[in-house]
Amino acid sequence: MKLLSRKSITAATAVAVLGALSIAAVPSQAASSADSRAAVRSNAAAPTLTARQLAELPLTDRHLTAHEKANLAVVLRDYYVAEGSHLDVATFVNSFTKDGVFNDMVAGQAYRGKALGNVLPYMKGLFSNVHRDLKRITVNGDEISIELSIQGTFDGQLVSPTGGVVKGKGQQVDAPTADFWYLKNGKVQMFNCFVGYSKMYHDMGVDFDWASAVNKP
Numbered sequence: 001m002k003l004l005s006r007k008s009i010t011a012a013t014a015v016a017v018l019g020a021l022s023i024a025a026v027p028s029q030a031a032s033s034a035d036s037r038a039a040v041r042s043n044a045a046a047p048t049l050t051a052r053q054l055a056e057l058p059l060t061d062r063h064l065t066a067h068e069k070a071n072l073a074v075v076l077r078d079y080y081v082a083e084g085s086h087l088d089v090a091t092f093v094n095s096f097t098k099d100g101v102f103n104d105m106v107a108g109q110a111y112r113g114k115a116l117g118n119v120l121p122y123m124k125g126l127f128s129n130v131h132r133d134l135k136r137i138t139v140n141g142d143e144i145s146i147e148l149s150i151q152g153t154f155d156g157q158l159v160s161p162t163g164g165v166v167k168g169k170g171q172q173v174d175a176p177t178a179d180f181w182y183l184k185n186g187k188v189q190m191f192n193c194f195v196g197y198s199k200m201y202h203d204m205g206v207d208f209d210w211a212s213a214v215n216k217p
Contacts, residue, residue, distance in 0.1 A: 046186060047073035060138045068139045071183045075144050078188070082120050084130040084152065089117045097187040105194045126204075127152025127173060137168045149174050150195060166206055167198040175200035 049069050052203040054062070057072075064072070073213050078095050081088035093116045096102075102111040102119055109121055123130045138145040153167035176196040201207070 003173070017025050046070065047077045049073050049076075051205050059136060060134050060136060064139055068141065070186060071181075072137070072139050072140060072144060072187060073211070074188065075146075075181050075184065079132050079134070082123070082130070082132065084124050084128050085122055087120055089120050092120055093117050096191075097184060097189045100188050101190050103190065103192045105192050106197055107161070107195075120180070123152075124156075126154060126156040126158060127166075128155050129153055132177075142183045146181070148177045148179060150177050151175075157205065160206075166204065168204065171204055173200055173203040175203065 049072065054064070054069070074095055074172040078092055080086070081091045093114075096116060097206040100112070100116070102116055105112070131151065133149045133151055134146055135149065136147040151172075151174050154171040155174055156168050158168075160166055176199060178196075180192040184189070198208070
């Protein structure tokens with residue numbers, strides 16, 4: 001399978017909806033001024049994708065079935081409503097099945113039901129302009145795998161395990177991430193997210209104290 005390269009892809013690229021739903025063209029936060037994205041406002045209707053929007057995505061295989069395109073549209077909408085500039089918690093939560101779960105695999109935390117609504121505000125609280133830069137997308141039926149980067153400006157506050165607070169000073173964060181989405185009947189049943197926290201914390205000015213670990217009795 002041939003991977004089509006692109007200078008930069010934003011999470012909202014190719015998100016569209018049926019009928020009379022509003023579509024807004026929003027300049028990319030990470031791409032050049034020539035890049036743009038189609039964004040959908042909060043709406044319960046199922047999203048869809050045009051051929052042009054699909055062509056702009058970094059897909060590893062472009063021969064998608066109608067079912068796969070519909071699943072991809074749901075996932076792309078979730079990325080869009082997670083953007084710091086237009087957070088929409090309700091749309092994100094409603095995209096999951098009743099027993100759906102978001103697993104932060106590296107942190108070892110799972111979010112279900114109403115707790116799903118805590119995920120997006122937490123990230124925005126750290127990086128007010130949080131953005132996901134999608135690099136490679138693989139769609140296989142009800143499973144979607146994505147390589148991406150979580151980007152943003154650390155202008156919020158991080159509560160440390162010791163109880164203190166790390167205050168952001170405008171550091172730029174670019175954390176490598178891998179996301180795995182599993183859908184059922186057009187809804188997200190499970191979302192496993194692997195965030196490169198060591199790189200993220202380093203960008204935030206928080207490094208692990210290896211010396212203390214080595215010298216610990």
